[in-house]
Amino acid sequence: MIDKTSIRELKGIGDKTQKLFEKLGVSTVGDLIRYYPRGYDVYEDPVPISEVEEDRTQTISGAIYGRVQVSGNAKMQVTTLYVKDLTGTLKVIWFRMPFLRSTFARGGAVTLRGRIVRRRDGLVLEHPEIFYPCEKYGDRLNTLQPLYGLTSGLTNNAVAKAVRQALDGMNLAADLLPKELRLRYGLAEYNYAVRGIHFPEDKEVFFHARDRLVFEEFLAFILSIRRLKDKNEKLANEYVIEEKPETGAFLQGLPFRLTDAQQKVWKEIGEDMAGETVMSRLVQGDVGSGKTIVAVLALLNTALNGYQGAMMAPTEVLARQHYESITRLFDTYGIKVKVELLTGSMTAKEKRRAYDRIECGYARIIIGTHALIQGGVNYDCLALVVTDEQHRFGVKQREAFAKKGSVPHVLVMSATPIPRTLAIILYGDLDISVIDELPANRLPIKNCVVDTGYRKTAYSFMKKQVAEGRQCYVICPMVEESETMEAENVVDYASMLQDELGGEIEVSYLHGKMRQTQKDDIMDRFGRNEIQVLVSTTVIEVGIDVPNATVMMVENSERFGLAQLHQLRGRVGRGKHQSYCIFMSSSKSKDTKERLGILNKTNDGFKIASEDLRLRGPGDLFGIRQSGLMDFRLGDVYQDAKLLQMANEAADELLNSENDWMKNLPDYEGTSSVII
Ligand code: ADP
Ligand code: MG
Numbered sequence: 001m002i003d004k005t006s007i008r009e010l011k012g013i014g015d016k017t018q019k020l021f022e023k024l025g026v027s028t029v030g031d032l033i034r035y036y037p038r039g040y041d042v043y044e045d046p047v048p049i050s051e052v053e054e055d056r057t058q059t060i061s062g063a064i065y066g067r068v069q070v071s072g073n074a075k076m077q078v079t080t081l082y083v084k085d086l087t088g089t090l091k092v093i094w095f096r097m098p099f100l101r102s103t104f105a106r107g108g109a110v111t112l113r114g115r116i117v118r119r120r121d122g123l124v125l126e127h128p129e130i131f132y133p134c135e136k137y138g139d140r141l142n143t144l145q146p147l148y149g150l151t152s153g154l155t156n157n158a159v160a161k162a163v164r165q166a167l168d169g170m171n172l173a174a175d176l177l178p179k180e181l182r183l184r185y186g187l188a189e190y191n192y193a194v195r196g197i198h199f200p201e202d203k204e205v206f207f208h209a210r211d212r213l214v215f216e217e218f219l220a221f222i223l224s225i226r227r228l229k230d231k232n233e234k235l236a237n238e239y240v241i242e243e244k245p246e247t248g249a250f251l252q253g254l255p256f257r258l259t260d261a262q263q264k265v266w267k268e269i270g271e272d273m274a275g276e277t278v279m280s281r282l283v284q285g286d287v288g289s290g291k292t293i294v295a296v297l298a299l300l301n302t303a304l305n306g307y308q309g310a311m312m313a314p315t316e317v318l319a320r321q322h323y324e325s326i327t328r329l330f331d332t333y334g335i336k337v338k339v340e341l342l343t344g345s346m347t348a349k350e351k352r353r354a355y356d357r358i359e360c361g362y363a364r365i366i367i368g369t370h371a372l373i374q375g376g377v378n379y380d381c382l383a384l385v386v387t388d389e390q391h392r393f394g395v396k397q398r399e400a401f402a403k404k405g406s407v408p409h410v411l412v413m414s415a416t417p418i419p420r421t422l423a424i425i426l427y428g429d430l431d432i433s434v435i436d437e438l439p440a441n442r443l444p445i446k447n448c449v450v451d452t453g454y455r456k457t458a459y460s461f462m463k464k465q466v467a468e469g470r471q472c473y474v475i476c477p478m479v480e481e482s483e484t485m486e487a488e489n490v491v492d493y494a495s496m497l498q499d500e501l502g503g504e505i506e507v508s509y510l511h512g513k514m515r516q517t518q519k520d521d522i523m524d525r526f527g528r529n530e531i532q533v534l535v536s537t538t539v540i541e542v543g544i545d546v547p548n549a550t551v552m553m554v555e556n557s558e559r560f561g562l563a564q565l566h567q568l569r570g571r572v573g574r575g576k577h578q579s580y581c582i583f584m585s586s587s588k589s590k591d592t593k594e595r596l597g598i599l600n601k602t603n604d605g606f607k608i609a610s611e612d613l614r615l616r617g618p619g620d621l622f623g624i625r626q627s628g629l630m631d632f633r634l635g636d637v638y639q640d641a642k643l644l645q646m647a648n649e650a651a652d653e654l655l656n657s658e659n660d661w662m663k664n665l666p667d668y669e670g671t672s673s674v675i676i
Contacts (some may be wrong), residue, residue: 003028003029003030003033004028004029004030005028005029005030006018006027006028006029007021007026007027007028007029007031007032007162007166009029010029010162010165010166010169011165012158012161012162012165013162016153017154017158020151020153020154021154021162023151024149024150024151024154029166029169029170032162032163032166033163033166033167033170033194034633035148035149035159035163036197036198036213036633036634037146037147037148037197037198038147038148038149039147040144040145040146040147040200040206041057041144041145041147042142042143042144042145043059043113043137043140043141043142043143043145044058044059044141044142045059045141046058046059046060046061046111046137047059047060048085048086048087048088049062049083049084049085049087049088049089049090050087050088051087052090052116052123052125053116053586053587053588053589054116054117054118054123054586055115055116055117055118055556055586056115056116056587057113057114057115057116058113058114058116058125059111059112059113059137060083060085060090060111060112060113060125061085061109061110061111061112061134061137062083062084062085062090062109062110063083063084063085063107063108063109063110064081064082064083064104064105064106064107064108064109064110065082065083065084065089066082066106067106068080068081068100068101068103068104069081070098070101076095076096077095077096077097077098078093078094078095079093079094079095079097079098079100079101080092080093081093081100081104083110083112083125090123090124090125091121091122091123091124091125092112092124092125092126092128093124093125093126093127094127094128095127100130103130103132104132108132108133109133109134110130110131110132110133110134111130111131111132111134111136111137112125112128112129112130112131113128113129113131113137114126114127114128114129115127115128142202142203143201143202144200144201144202144203144206145160146160146163146198146199148160148163160198163198164198164199167194167195167198167199170191170194172191173190173191175189175190175191176190176216177190177216177219181650181653181654182212185215185646185650187211187212187215188208188209188211188212189212190212192208192209192212193208193209193210193212193213194209194213195209196208196209196210197209197210197213197634210634211643213634214632214634214635214640214643215643215646215647215650217632217633217634217635218632218635218640218643218644218647218648219647219650219651221632222425222428222647222648222651223651223654223655225427225428225429226428226651226655235277235278235407236276236277236278237273237275237276237277237278237279237409238278238383238406238407239273239278239302239305239307239381239383239384239406239408239409240273240274240275241273241274241301241302241305241307241383241384241409242274242305243270243274243301244301244304244305246300246304246335247297247300247301247304249333250297250300250333250335251297253332253333254293256439256441258290258293259289259290259435259437259438259439259440260437261285261289261434261435261436261437262289262290262293262294262435262437264433265283265285265294265433265434265435266294266297266298268281268431268433269281269283269294269297269298269411269433270301272409272431273298273301273302273384273409278407278408278409278410279384279409279410279411279431280409280410280429280430280431281410281411281412281430281431281432281433282411282412282413282414282423282427282430282431282432282433283295283411283412283413283414283433283434283435284414284416284418284423284432284433284434284435285413285414285415285434285435285436286415286435286438286570286603286604286605287415287566287567287569287570287571287605288438288439288442288570288573288574289435289436289437289438289439290435290438290439291413291415291435292322292325292545294435295311295386295411295413296326296329298384298386298411299311299326299365299384299386300335300337300365302364302365302383302384302409303337303364303365304337305383306381307364307381307382307383307384308358308361308363308364308365308366308379308380308381308382308383308384309364309365309366309382309383309384309385309386310365310366310367310368310372310379310382310384310385310386311365311366311367311368311385311386311387312368312369312370312372312373312385312386312387312388313367313368313369313388314369314388315369315539316343316344316345316369316516316519316520317510317519317520317523317539317544318544319341319343319367319368319369320341320343320520320523320524321523321527321544321545322367323339323341323367324524324527325545326339326365326367327339337364337365338357338362338363338364338365339363339364339365339366339367340354340357340358340363340365340366340367341354341366341367341368342354342358342366342367342368342369342371342372342377343368343369343371343516344369344370344371344374344516345515345516345517346371351371351376352376354366355376355377355378358377358378358379358380359377359378359379359380360380361380361381366379381406382406382408383406383408383409384408384409384410384411385408385409385410385411386410386411386412386413387410387411387412387413388412388413388414388415412427412430415567415570415605416563416605416637418637418638420432421645422637422641422644422645425644425645425648426637426644441576442573442574443573443576443577443578443579444573444603445569445572445573445579445580445581446578446579446580446581447569447580447581447583447599447600448580448581448582448583448600449557449583449585449593449596449597449599449600450582450583450584450585451584451585451586451588452584452585452586454582454584455584458553458582458584459497459500459501461551461580461582462501462533462551462553463501463502463505465550465551465580466501466505466532466533469529469548470548470549470550470551470577471526471529471531471532471533471534471546471548471549471550471551472532472533472534472549472550472551472552472553473533473534473536473540473549473551473552473553473568473571473572474493474497474533474534474535474536474553474554474555475536475537475538475540475552475553475554475555475568476489476490476493476535476536476537476555477489477493477555477556477559487511487512487513487514487537490509490510490511490535490536490537491509491511493509493535493555494507494508494509494535497533497535501533505532505533506530506531506532506533507531507532507533507534507535508522508525508526508531508533508534508535509522509534509535509536510522510523510534510535510536510537510539510540511536511537511539512537512539519539522534523544526546527546529548538560538564538568540568540571544571545574546571546574547574547575547576548575548577549571549572549574549579550572550573550575550577550578550579550580551572551579551580551581551582552568552569552571552572552579552580552581552582553581553582553584554568554581554582554583554584555584556584556585556586557583557584557585557596558585558586558587558592558595558596562595562596562598562599562608562611563605563608563638565583565596565599566599566603566605566608569581569599581599583596583599598611
């Protein structure tokens with residue numbers, strides 16, 4: 001079967017390219033076909049020159065004005081040209097292409113597409129693609145060119161070419177969806193859909209193709225949940241956990257009182273864990289609603305009952321932070337329960353020691369990353385696992401525990417609030433608790449959306465906040481091309497900002513390419529206020545809790561999804577001080593302003609995300625990362641809520657029908673794991 005064929009069989013893929021593809025998780029032709037584009041480049045209508053926007057790829061069309069000039073030295077020749085339309089004139093430059101001098105006729109009409117960049121002498125169109133004569137652009141207009149996730153050494157063109165080859169060589173696959181179902185929901189046929197998602201002729205084809213694939217992905221996911229739910233419901237509770245008086249005393253001792261919502265959820269968890277069947281519960285609560293403490297109570301109570309509890313965090317930084325805040329709390333309140341940290345970056349020796357303490361049962365609460373469920377770990381009596389939705393504790397892991405004779409309680413935390421109807425579909429295997437209230441001591445965050453001219457003012461504002469003892473985050477401009485470039489960007493930005501703010505203030509940075517120990521060190525120092533300003537990529541987005549930080553400044557905020565900005569905003573406003581969010585935007589477009597303005601109007605994460613979609617222009621539709629909720633390959637819970645409901649309906653029907661069609665459906669293979 002072609003699906004399992006190695007990509008080596010494709011023309012043009014040798015050892016080196018094969019290795020690069022492997023980095024992207026692509027080793028077979030089937031993988032390649034399912035390596036869907038991350039976005040599309042849309043060749044849109046030319047814009048009037050007076051309306052070009054900095055930092056965007058745009059097309060202009062106009063008359064060649066004056067003469068083509070070539071300057072610079074032999075190594076770096078720069079060709080310059082001016083183009084004029086009814087609204088203005090724009091400078092255009094190319095590097096190392098002196099031969100262009102003889103290409104253009106003065107006064108001729110030309111269409112150019114490229115990036116608009118700000119230089120000393122104003123906005124410049126840099127190194128654009130040339131359509132000369134203009135009519136040539138007509139063929140491209142409105143077409144979608146796939147953009148793939150890349151790794152350095154592999155070009156977009158190389159991936160596109162390989163995909164095209166794979167598709168051409170693919171035999172027509174049988175459609176897994178029954179025809180009646182397809183027709184009823186107006187879904188495209190499978191073979192059409194895979195071609196359409198990679199190389200759509202236009203937007204209509206794209207949507208049609210995508211809908212079909214998303215539907216199928218959701219359906220497989222829902223069916224797998226339903227199957228597991230059936231298996232799950234009868235699992236007996238092997239670890240009956242009663243509430244211990246020490247847990248109550250610990251709660252009394254905390255510097256704050258639980259909100260009513262936290263109390264309600266804590267009670268639900270308590271009842272589950274003391275009940276007859278094993279707990280599978282989701283706790284939903286917006287950023288800052290105080291989910292961690294609820295999890296800590298459950299872990300502590302488990303430990304006090306003589307069992308072990310584990311908490312799995314999505315990043316090492318976060319795992320370490322949880323570990324430290326829990327040990328600190330326990331020290332403060334004299335709680336003698338051994339808390340253990342286990343992460344992938346620990347040395348082999350450190351890990352071995354941790355394994356020993358976990359295996360003999362000395363370690364009672366174990367905090368970590370994925371390392372918690374990897375090979376070497378054997379638990380003594382694991383009774384509770386707390387995870388976040390990003391890696392819902394998978395079927396396989398729980399089965400592995402079950403095989404060792406125990407089925408732990410599971411608590412899943414989610415910071416992405418979604419309406420109950422959707423939650424029931426997505427988390428059909430879980431009971432749901434909602435923390436729908438923020439602690440009372442919070443001042444609402446003040447937001448502003450500003451253009452880049454405000455940057456200096458923002459810096460002096462940060463300076464003042466630091467003078468008052470506070471701390472700030474700056475999220476660096478997004479770099480789409482590669483993680484390496486993103487890293488460089490963060491480093492440069494931090495050094496620029498250090499110069500700007502002066503030596504009194506400690507500026508540091510954080511990005512995905514840093515070694516774990518470096519990241520930990522930076523976070524520790526930020527936590528202790530030895531660093532006042534932290535420049536970062538979005539790695540800071542998940543869960544970090546530094547209540548003393550009061551400013552969140554986001555560069556290029558127009559390139560982020562609003563739901564993501566909402567998560568970033570959640571990093572401040574976590575303490576008693578007034579906090580501020582500064583969304584910097586280089587876009588002058590009214591739509592962008594309106595879109596970002598939503599963040600001012602509401603604090604409701606779901607409302608924000610759905611408004612975001614309503615207002616997004618067609619050119620932005622595919623580029624921006626969406627909810628980030630449960631990592632589906634294509635589907636997005638917010639954007640595709642309708643398809644999710646449809647797939648749910650279809651699942652009901654399929655499960656009730658006599659049809660043995662389900663036998664043909666492959667197991668759900670997506671990255672969103674499900675719980676049993
Ligand atoms: P999230 O729900 O985003 O995970 P956290 O659990 O990190 O939020 O809590 C955010 C901050 O609020 C933490 O500093 C925590 O100590 C504090 N907090 C939690 N519950 C309360 C409460 N009831 N009253 C006051 N502060 C609280
Ligand atoms: Mg949290």
